[in-house]
Amino acid sequence: GPLRFSLFTLFPELLLPFTQEALLGKAARQGLLAFDVIQLRDFAGNRHHKVDSPPAGGGAGMVIRVDVVERALASLPTPPDEVILLTPAGQPFTQRLAEQLSERQHLALLCGRYEGFDTRVERLATREVSIGDYVMMGGEAAAACIVEAVGRLRPGVIGDAESHRADSFSSGLLDYPEYTRPPVWQDETIPEVLLGGNHAAIERWRRDQALARTLARRPDLLPNAGLSPEDSRTLLA
Numbered sequence: 001g002p003l004r005f006s007l008f009t010l011f012p013e014l015l016l017p018f019t020q021e022a023l024l025g026k027a028a029r030q031g032l033l034a035f036d037v038i039q040l041r042d043f044a045g046n047r048h049h050k051v052d053s054p055p056a057g058g059g060a061g062m063v064i065r066v067d068v069v070e071r072a073l074a075s076l077p078t079p080p081d082e083v084i085l086l087t088p089a090g091q092p093f094t095q096r097l098a099e100q101l102s103e104r105q106h107l108a109l110l111c112g113r114y115e116g117f118d119t120r121v122e123r124l125a126t127r128e129v130s131i132g133d134y135v136m137m138g139g140e141a142a143a144a145c146i147v148e149a150v151g152r153l154r155p156g157v158i159g160d161a162e163s164h165r166a167d168s169f170s171s172g173l174l175d176y177p178e179y180t181r182p183p184v185w186q187d188e189t190i191p192e193v194l195l196g197g198n199h200a201a202i203e204r205w206r207r208d209q210a211l212a213r214t215l216a217r218r219p220d221l222l223p224n225a226g227l228s229p230e231d232s233r234t235l236l237a
């Protein structure tokens with residue numbers, strides 16, 4: 001069956017394009033993915049549809065109520081495999097985590113706004129996730145990142161299953177550089193080996209490029225990259 005994302009937000013319009021456009025939208029129409037974008041305000045439980053309240057103890061801004069989130073989650077016909085609370089205080093989002101999440105059937109994502117959620121929401125979550133060490137206005141952009149990274153890992157969502165293979169981080173290294181037409185641009189030519197049709201030589205060149213780029217830009221990735229003895233020789237050369 002499809003991987004279902006239930007996205008809880010105060011601003012559904014922000015998330016709809018990621019669920020309807022481009023390859024993720026196509027995957028949804030094909031039944032490979034399923035999206036519910038759920039307005040938290042519908043579960044406010046009061047006439048004014050008010051979901052937030054001032055912080056206990058005082059201070060600026062407003063805090064989203066835990067009882068509202070509880071009712072919203074309870075509206076799902078079946079409990080999700082994971083309830084992911086988006087917060088700068090969460091576990092850093094990585095390709096590894098995207099791969100784990102792509103094996104689930106149903107993910108619920110909670111997008112905060114304002115000063116965030118009442119901390120007791122953590123009890124309704126199976127996991128807290130941050131997309132990086134910066135603070136955004138709300139969790140929608142973070143949810144979009146997760147939908148984009150996880151959705152494309154489901155079989156059939158991107159055309160060619162091979163194209164995951166060399167993706168940055170999937171292989172443990174940054175991706176190798178690609179070229180296409182024109183063959184010469186501003187004095188920069190396409191490397192000879194890519195035009196020669198020798199597939200073994202092309203594979204070796206690409207692996208060497210991935211190693212060299214990772215060494216230059218992200219040496220922190222190398223200890224966990226599962227390097228072969230030949231890779232190590234390349235790096236030392």
Ligand code: SAM
Nearest residue numbers: 086087112113115116130131135136138139142
């Ligand atoms: N006061 C909160 C703090 O410092 O942790 C920040 C609240 S932020 C203005 C509002 C909402 O944006 C958060 O509840 C969260 O859902 C989302 N958000 C902001 N930055 C995020 C990040 N780096 N990763 C995940 N979610 C984030």
